[in-house]
Amino acid sequence: MAFTSQSQLSLLYSKTAPNATIMNSPDVSAPELRDEILRLVAQYHKVAHAPKPFIPGQTKVPYAGRVYDDEELRLGVDSILQFWLTAGPFANQFEKDMRTYFDSKAAYLVNSGSSANLLMIATLLSPQIENGLRSGDEVITPAVTFPTTLTPLVQNGLIPVFVDCQPGVYDIDVAQVEAAIGPKTRAIFVPHTVGIPCDLDALTAIAAKHNLWLLEDGCDALGSTWDGKLVGTFGAMSSISFYPAHHMTLGEGGMVIVNQAGVRKTCLSVRDWGRDCWCETGVSDTCGKRFDWQLGGLPHGYDHKYIYSNLGYNLKVSEMQAAIGCAQFKKLPAFIAARRANAAFYFERLKAHAEHIVLPTIPAKANPSWFCFPITLKSHIKRRAFIAFLEEARIETRLVFAGNVLKQPGFENIPRRVHGELTGTDTIMNQTLFIGVYPGQTAEMRSYVADKIDEFFKTKI
Numbered sequence: 001m002a003f004t005s006q007s008q009l010s011l012l013y014s015k016t017a018p019n020a021t022i023m024n025s026p027d028v029s030a031p032e033l034r035d036e037i038l039r040l041v042a043q044y045h046k047v048a049h050a051p052k053p054f055i056p057g058q059t060k061v062p063y064a065g066r067v068y069d070d071e072e073l074r075l076g077v078d079s080i081l082q083f084w085l086t087a088g089p090f091a092n093q094f095e096k097d098m099r100t101y102f103d104s105k106a107a108y109l110v111n112s113g114s115s116a117n118l119l120m121i122a123t124l125l126s127p128q129i130e131n132g133l134r135s136g137d138e139v140i141t142p143a144v145t146f147p148t149t150l151t152p153l154v155q156n157g158l159i160p161v162f163v164d165c166q167p168g169v170y171d172i173d174v175a176q177v178e179a180a181i182g183p184k185t186r187a188i189f190v191p192h193t194v195g196i197p198c199d200l201d202a203l204t205a206i207a208a209k210h211n212l213w214l215l216e217d218g219c220d221a222l223g224s225t226w227d228g229k230l231v232g233t234f235g236a237m238s239s240i241s242f243y244p245a246h247h248m249t250l251g252e253g254g255m256v257i258v259n260q261a262g263v264r265k266t267c268l269s270v271r272d273w274g275r276d277c278w279c280e281t282g283v284s285d286t287c288g289k290r291f292d293w294q295l296g297g298l299p300h301g302y303d304h305k306y307i308y309s310n311l312g313y314n315l316k317v318s319e320m321q322a323a324i325g326c327a328q329f330k331k332l333p334a335f336i337a338a339r340r341a342n343a344a345f346y347f348e349r350l351k352a353h354a355e356h357i358v359l360p361t362i363p364a365k366a367n368p369s370w371f372c373f374p375i376t377l378k379s380h381i382k383r384r385a386f387i388a389f390l391e392e393a394r395i396e397t398r399l400v401f402a403g404n405v406l407k408q409p410g411f412e413n414i415p416r417r418v419h420g421e422l423t424g425t426d427t428i429m430n431q432t433l434f435i436g437v438y439p440g441q442t443a444e445m446r447s448y449v450a451d452k453i454d455e456f457f458k459t460k461i
């Protein structure tokens with residue numbers, strides 16, 4: 001039974017009644033079997049995925065992880081029973097949910113946050129885009145970054161212009177952005193690193209004044225707001241990651257949020273092989289003139305499904321991933337609230353160590369939806385010793401991504417321009433780490449983490 005309508009899709013959200021005898025009935029129907037399978041999946045989840053007790057010092061305190069209940073498993077299995085496989089009704093539903101959440105022009109599901117970044121850049125490079133980017137153009141971006149925020153620029157012949165970042169803030173130093181603009185600068189591409197929003201008043205004003213594209217990498221910041229407005233809605237486009245470390249997960253997955261109507265159609269085309277046709281999977285002739293187009297040098301009437309107006313990719317997800325996304329989306333407000341509560345706890349507990357650490361700085365208009373809790377150790381504290389102490393106590397830590405990305409082996413020799421000194425960036429590379437705030441971190445776990453940090457500063461320095 002393949003579902004085709006919204007009402008059929010919504011049926012999947014309701015829990016099914018137990019039916020122990022159904023499996024033995026010779027006349028059992030497919031919907032009855034499906035209900036029974038989904039009931040068993042819920043039961044399986046209860047048994048196989050039951051929470052384990054936290055044993056301080058033995059149980060790992062992860063920096064991040066998947067948080068889910070039986071609904072993710074049921075919708076995932078249901079998508080397999082439907083066997084649609086490629087992005088279909090669940091993907092449409094999830095895109096619609098996210099479009100509504102962001103109040104955006106479009107939300108395009110892709111297979112990773114990295115692909116979302118690539119898609120945004122490739123879209124702006126299309127000749128279809130008025131005033132778009134061309135190889136050799138400069139893009140202002142911070143030196144503390146995630147590698148695949150930067151990679152699509154380099155791969156597409158754009159020249160990154162690196163600006164410094166400061167410990168505590170971690171985002172691009174907005175005070176330096178305007179001075180970094182040169183005659184070839186055409187765009188600003190900024191991650192909201194660790195979930196702390198960049199100063200979007202300043203960036204939108206600079207972009208408007210100098211006629212620059214503003215792109216946001218919102219992969220760390222789903223739910224963060226600036227002046228009450230969601231981060232990811234300020235630039236022409238923004239990206240999201242659904243990798244398990246992020247605010248909600250599809251396993252692998254990402255999304256481009258499109259805020260500017262002029263790039264919407266091209267963005268979809270570049271995601272979907274570069275084709276001109278915008279039919280959903282399994283649908284034909286949405287335009288009503290499938291065999292009546294004349295584009296490029298092709299003969300009139302060439303099948304619109306096979307007309308390619310852009311250099312594209314196939315960046316789509318599977319229907320199973322989208323089904324899991326539908327279940328995760330409903331939990332998003334609770335996920336964001338839990339991340340904020342955990343971060344607030346660490347602010348409160350760690351302020352006692354202000355002589356040894358730099359706590360995050362939250363701009364007045366920002367309300368972060370934290371990816372993690374970043375800590376910069378002052379220069380008298382050895383980061384390796386601090387990390388070794390925490391990891392020994394089974395507390396996971398990570399560094400702020402690539403650190404100074406220009407020191408990374410794969411990026412040392414990329415074409416670039418560097419604006420000013422990258423001293424704050426180097427401090428972040430050398431002295432910053434982060435601990436988790438993800439919703440799976442319980443009150444018991446976070447107290448244990450804070451106690452261990454207290455112990456380090458009491459006994460190890």
Ligand SMILES: Cc1ncc(COP(=O)(O)O)c(C=O)c1O
Pocket residue numbers: 111112113114115117146148149191192193217219220240241242243245253254
């Ligand atoms: C800021 C930022 N951008 C992009 C990505 C890439 O996302 P993905 O892992 O889904 O490719 C990440 C991943 O952690 C990230 O933190």
